[in-house]
Amino acid sequence: MEKWYMLTVVGADRPGIVARLARELFALGANLGEASMLRLGGNFTIMLMVHTDLDARALEARLAPASADLNLRLHVDPIEGRLHQHVQPEVRIRVHEADRAGIVAEVSEALADIGFNILALDTDVAGADDAPWYVIQIEGVAPSGLEAVAAALEPLRGRGVELGVEAIDTMVG
Amino acid sequence: MAVLEILRWPDPRLRQPSLPVKEFDEELKAFIRDLEDTRRAGPAAVGIAAPQVGRQLRVVIVDCSKTRKPVPNHGHLVLVNPEILAWEGHVLGREGCLSVPDYTGNVLRAERIRLQAADADGSIHEYDMEGFEARAVQHEIDHLEGLLFLDRVVSRHSDVFRRKTSK
Numbered sequence: 001m002e003k004w005y006m007l008t009v010v011g012a013d014r015p016g017i018v019a020r021l022a023r024e025l026f027a028l029g030a031n032l033g034e035a036s037m038l039r040l041g042g043n044f045t046i047m048l049m050v051h052t053d054l055d056a057r058a059l060e061a062r063l064a065p066a067s068a069d070l071n072l073r074l075h076v077d078p079i080e081g082r083l084h085q086h087v088q089p090e091v092r093i094r095v096h097e098a099d100r101a102g103i104v105a106e107v108s109e110a111l112a113d114i115g116f117n118i119l120a121l122d123t124d125v126a127g128a129d130d131a132p133w134y135v136i137q138i139e140g141v142a143p144s145g146l147e148a149v150a151a152a153l154e155p156l157r158g159r160g161v162e163l164g165v166e167a168i169d170t171m172v173g
Numbered sequence: 174m175a176v177l178e179i180l181r182w183p184d185p186r187l188r189q190p191s192l193p194v195k196e197f198d199e200e201l202k203a204f205i206r207d208l209e210d211t212r213r214a215g216p217a218a219v220g221i222a223a224p225q226v227g228r229q230l231r232v233v234i235v236d237c238s239k240t241r242k243p244v245p246n247h248g249h250l251v252l253v254n255p256e257i258l259a260w261e262g263h264v265l266g267r268e269g270c271l272s273v274p275d276y277t278g279n280v281l282r283a284e285r286i287r288l289q290a291a292d293a294d295g296s297i298h299e300y301d302m303e304g305f306e307a308r309a310v311q312h313e314i315d316h317l318e319g320l321l322f323l324d325r326v327v328s329r330h331s332d333v334f335r336r337k338t339s340k
Contacts (some may be wrong), residue, residue, distance in 0.1 A: 086276070088269075089267075169266070169267070171220075171308050172217060172269040172270065173219055173222075
């Protein structure tokens with residue numbers, strides 16, 4: 001019986017990793033679902049939904065030669081593959097601050113306290129070695145409304161955090 | 174009342190350019206009524222274009238008067254043979270489409286447009302539009318050229334790095 005897995009792969013980035021993984025998976029008869037590949041701090045990272053009748057251990061074993069060739073670390077988890085159930089984000093939040101530990105915890109706790117559901121979070125460290133700064137972009141659903149999000153994050157503004165909260169009004173036509 | 178079938182991508186008819194309306198007759202008015210019934214029957218859509226129901230005709234309907242958050246708008250508009258006369262600014266915004274279910278994405282559109290279009294009777298009007306309504310019109314006019322918002326989606330990551338010219 002075919003099952004869904006989340007395949008996680010990390011390693012030093014180089015050209016051709018996605019092509020090799022995708023080709024190997026196709027050769028196994030696996031089908032791919034949604035995926036997110038990002039380069040984080042120079043590392044290749046991907047999380048990829050894979051649909052196959054192999055069990056998790058067999059899938060890992062079949063991918064082992066490719067991951068050894070490319071010096072990648074690979075991990076497989078069984079998941080439920082719920083496709084065609086996208087949740088639309090309603091609010092976008094941007095946070096910029098001089099880099100310091102604790103920013104993500106403070107922002108995400110303030111949001112969790114009002115029941116905000118984070119659908120996507122991207123963070124980046126920009127600037128320079130001697131003057132790094134941090135960028136957070138969050139999209140999600142705010143059951144308590146846009147004003148509640150702005151109010152929950154307002155206390156951070158006083159501490160030198162630059163904040164933007166805006167509605168995502170999806171135009172359907 | 175007739176609710177028409179909405180074509181879904183990758184139906185090739187969505188890729189065909191539409192032809193200008195020449196006869197402003199009863200048949201056109203009946204079709205516009207059906208198009209409006211179809212727009213209202215589905216998920217909340219502020220616009221619909223004739224090719225989305227399989228008619229390659231330069232007719233769109235846009236109504237931004239009932240959005241959750243009020244936006245500048247010209248009410249319920251039937252736009253026949255619409256032409257964008259002028260463009261200004263550009264802004265990213267999220268779009269979805271009746272013909273592309275379960276997918277939304279960020280699209281760059283002109284912030285303000287000057288639009289010329291005929292109404293259902295053939296009278297020509299001009300509109301100065303901005304923001305959400307201007308976005309809806311650009312999305313619908315794309316349908317008349319065989320374009321979908323899928324052709325214009327940019328990465329979610331790209332708008333993080335929008336350069337601000339001033340603070």
